[in-house]
Amino acid sequence: MATPIVDLASLITRSGEEDTKKMVNDFGKACLEFGFLRIINHGLPDEVINDSWELTRQFFDRSTDEKLECKPVSTVLPAGYGKMHGSFGSNEWLMVCQPDLGFNIFPLSVPNIRETLEELFLHLQKLGAMVENMMNEYLGLPTNFLNQFNDDRSKDVLMCWRYPPVAADDTNMIGREEHQDTNCFTFLLQDDVGGLEYEKDGSWIPVPPVEGSLVVNVGSTIQALTNKKMVAARHRVGRPKGRSRQSFAFFYNIGGEKWIEPLPKFAEEIGEAPKYKGFYYKELLQARLKKERNPLTLREEVLDLEHFAISPVE
Numbered sequence: 001m002a003t004p005i006v007d008l009a010s011l012i013t014r015s016g017e018e019d020t021k022k023m024v025n026d027f028g029k030a031c032l033e034f035g036f037l038r039i040i041n042h043g044l045p046d047e048v049i050n051d052s053w054e055l056t057r058q059f060f061d062r063s064t065d066e067k068l069e070c071k072p073v074s075t076v077l078p079a080g081y082g083k084m085h086g087s088f089g090s091n092e093w094l095m096v097c098q099p100d101l102g103f104n105i106f107p108l109s110v111p112n113i114r115e116t117l118e119e120l121f122l123h124l125q126k127l128g129a130m131v132e133n134m135m136n137e138y139l140g141l142p143t144n145f146l147n148q149f150n151d152d153r154s155k156d157v158l159m160c161w162r163y164p165p166v167a168a169d170d171t172n173m174i175g176r177e178e179h180q181d182t183n184c185f186t187f188l189l190q191d192d193v194g195g196l197e198y199e200k201d202g203s204w205i206p207v208p209p210v211e212g213s214l215v216v217n218v219g220s221t222i223q224a225l226t227n228k229k230m231v232a233a234r235h236r237v238g239r240p241k242g243r244s245r246q247s248f249a250f251f252y253n254i255g256g257e258k259w260i261e262p263l264p265k266f267a268e269e270i271g272e273a274p275k276y277k278g279f280y281y282k283e284l285l286q287a288r289l290k291k292e293r294n295p296l297t298l299r300e301e302v303l304d305l306e307h308f309a310i311s312p313v314e
């Protein structure tokens with residue numbers, strides 16, 4: 001079964017009601033059956049995408065000292081440059097946060113990088129709200145329910161990733177360990193190196209780069225709210241051979257203080273027991289990041305949504 005492709009043309013052009021209904025249905029079904037899909041006609045300007053690739057490439061090609069000048073200043077929103085250590089590999093990232101918060105740090109030696117990446121951020125954030133509305137409609141929730149529930153946009157994050165290639169003496173072929181994203185939705189752009197895969201029915205399905213398309217995946221927050229009606233697909237990235245790989249992952253997030261538990265519509269109201277106990281979003285996120293950024297962590301120790309699962313009564 002091929003990864004679904006959902007055409008967002010009618011969302012952008014606001015064409016007829018029938019087209020919109022079909023789009024919402026295609027999107028919802030793709031989330032329900034795969035948790036992973038591609039979108040086309042998403043409205044992101046080519047120029048912004050192309051400039052973002054070029055400028056982040058220039059940034060990652062700078063010397064380590066120069067990149068370290070962009071080290072985060074805030075621990076609350078650690079926008080800026082970072083690098084993984086230890087068993088999680090040596091991937092580098094440049095993290096971009098909501099522009100008007102003022103946390104973003106960019107090198108002055110790469111002209112226009114701020115304007116370009118912040119513009120990309122804002123386009124993706126707009127897309128996030130649209131996708132959230134489609135999900136709202138597909139799930140039959142009251143109008144704007146999800147947008148209002150998830151009204152704090154200050155935690156959205158754009159991660160610009162660079163994965164180094166496998167070295168000759170290297171045995172670790174994993175570029176990014178398998179995981180579920182904890183947020184609501186993630187939007188992914190990858191360069192032509194490829195390597196992204198998601199899990200479906202026990203198999204790993206490759207998601208090769210296709211120009212003009214954007215990958216969307218469902219995060220654990222949606223899985224918890226829908227009482228596992230929607231499932232956040234596990235995904236991973238193989239380590240690139242020969243040359244490094246770049247990607248952009250935009251996390252349409254949720255505020256840390258938000259209490260997440262299955263919505264009554266998907267549990268009590270339909271006579272189903274909740275599959276998860278309630279938790280503050282930050283409990284899931286912080287535990288995940290703390291583990292992931294600690295080089296001594298074993299993969300089995302990384303906390304995910306199942307930590308909050310209520311085991312069925314025998």
Ligand SMILES: O=C(O)CCC(=O)C(=O)O
Pocket residue numbers: 159161176181188189190196235237246247248249
């Ligand atoms: O680099 C990619 O394609 C995927 C990145 C990812 O899964 C993540 O940042 O959560």
Ligand SMILES: [Fe+2]
Pocket residue numbers: 179180181186235
């Ligand atoms: Fe991910």
